[in-house]
Amino acid sequence: MSLAAIVAACGFPDPDLDGAVTGGEGGATSPNDVTSSTNDASADAAADAPPPLVCDDADCDCDKDNQKKAGVCGGQDCYDRDPDAKEGQTIFITKKPPADFDGDWDCDKTVTKQYAGNTGACTTGLTKEICESIKGFIGQAPGCGAQAEFRACNWTGSSCVESKRMEFQGCK
């Protein structure tokens, strides 16, 4: 009897075809690309690094630094979760290494810190050359990516003058 009616009542997929054109005319993003040129001299990208990449074991270059990872892939990249870590890295990296990485950013199997600690004072009577070579942390050298008080000596033409600042320890 009313079987057909029941099937009819239940069986219709809702043909909601009206919503085909959604969202209007391809959202034109504002061309006012405000590339802020506020010259921030203190914009050293240190401190908190982004979390390490999540990688597939089969991916031989997960961080896309153009070096295959060491081990199974036979490459030179000692840490394939961050493109800053690669063989031949020339600069000292001042961000904190991730928990599973020691800061050997150039993959030469040794963590080299950029600056030493217990740096000598900018005393009078130094030559220009020696004065300008004094640069380092005032106390103990902090760990990779950590910050501490830093001293640099500058030659003014006649004397050796100290400048202090907070500085991040670079490593490679």
Ligand SMILES: [Ca+2]
């Ligand atoms: Ca890498």
Ligand SMILES: [Ca+2]
């Ligand atoms: Ca190294």
